Amino acid sequence: MRIATWEHRGSTGAGFVDGGRVFALPDGATTLDLVRDGLERTLxxxxxxxxxxxxxxxxxxRLLPPIQPPAMRDFVAFEEHVEGVVKSVSGGAGVVPEWYQAPTFYFTNPHTLVATGDDVAVPSGSHALDFELEVAAVIGAVDGSDGRDLDPVAGREHIFGYTILNDWSARDLQRREMRVSLxxxxxxxFANTLGPWIVTADEVEDLHDDDGFLALELSVAINGVTFGRDLLSNMGWPFAELVAYASRSSRVAPGDVLGSGTSAGGCLAEAWGRAGSQTPxxxxxxxxxxxxxxxxxxIENTVVAGRDLPAPAPARVRPRTRTRTV
Known part of the structure; x- marks a missing residue:
């Protein structure tokens, strides 16, 4: 089943996509309400x-982002992507041993979501805009569990469905930030595309291999020319283990979105790292x-010019005194 949020004649609706039509939920219910009900009740x-x-x-x-997630985590789960991008972003080489030890993610911004068809503005101060081809899992409610300390079996049960994620990236801004080790x-x-809808987990259940990896085909094109292709099953960890790790000594909640990280060939920075130049x-x-x-x-988006904002103020050098003088 496909679940979407949309705008129609000035009103926002949410519900189901079937046979080329959208069917709205009653009483202004949202996609977040559905994931809080859980998969079986939603079906x-x-x-x-x-x-x-x-x-x-x-x-x-007009399709909108399919859900407004309470939180968004984005993993880096493709070894081949790490190999290619690390030189471009951090100046290093290879994959650090720590990558293999456990999944790694960061929290990203759920308030700057864009939909398929929306324009994406270049962020102020950036001259190295990039895309990232990802799949994201959407967490749903499971009776008897609050989403804490899940094992992989329970992690898979908490996956309500999947959507496409484009984790837009300003590589020059990112490169400066990563040098601060944060x-x-x-x-x-500044932007994350989610869409075009959420496909419920049962729709892809047959594409799991024996190790729990989901063998979906992914591709990305720039101006109509194919740039990269990959299989989602090339992730270092299946989504069930990513959900379990996110919940470790913590909690995942219905509506949370967990990105796979960029697939191999799914961004420009990977090519830049291998070429040693910004080509393409x-x-x-x-x-x-x-x-x-x-x-x-x-999902499809067109890049547009962004606002030219003043540069941020640099840090002021302080004397490091320990007593007040005013």
Missing amino acids: DAGRRVVADGTGVPLSEV GPCKGKD PPLAPGDTVRMEVERIGV
Whole structure:
């Protein structure tokens, strides 16, 4: 089942996509309400809503990000991507041993989501705009569990569905931030595309291999020319283990979004690291990025010029005194 959020005739709706039409939930309910109900109740509700409604043609609505997540974590789960990008961003080489020891993620900004079809503005001060092709898992409610200290079996049960994630990246801003051994922050938090909808976990269940990896085909194109392809099953950890790790001594909540990290060949920085130069060049206004994931769909965005903001003030050198003088 596909679950979406959309705008139609000035109103926002959420519900189910079926047969080229959208079927709205009653009483202004949202996608977040569905994931809080859990997968089985949502599937039952979807069958009823589609059977009882006439729907609206999908072509008449403007899709919005399918969910407003309480939190977004983005992992770095593809070894081949790390090999290529580390030189471009940090100046290093190879994959550090710590990468193999446990999954690594950062929290990103759930307040700057954009939808498929939206323009993406170049962030102020950046001249190295990049994209990142990812799949994201959406956490759902599971009866009897509050999402803490999950094992991988329970982690898989908490996956409500999947969507496509484009983790837009300003590589020059990111490079400065990472030299402080913290971040990324402004190199990442200006835009994330989620969409076009959430595909419920049952729709891809048959594509799990014996180790729990999900063998979906991924591709990305720039201005109509294919740039990269990969299989989601090339992740170093399956999503079930990423969910379990995120919950370790912590908690995942319904609606949380967990990104896979960039697939191999899924960003420009990876090519830059291997070439030793910005070849191909960074994204510029007018460029269109199209991402496609098997059984999920397509997202597409066009880059536009952003606002030119004043540079941030540098740190003031302080005397490090320990007593007040005023």
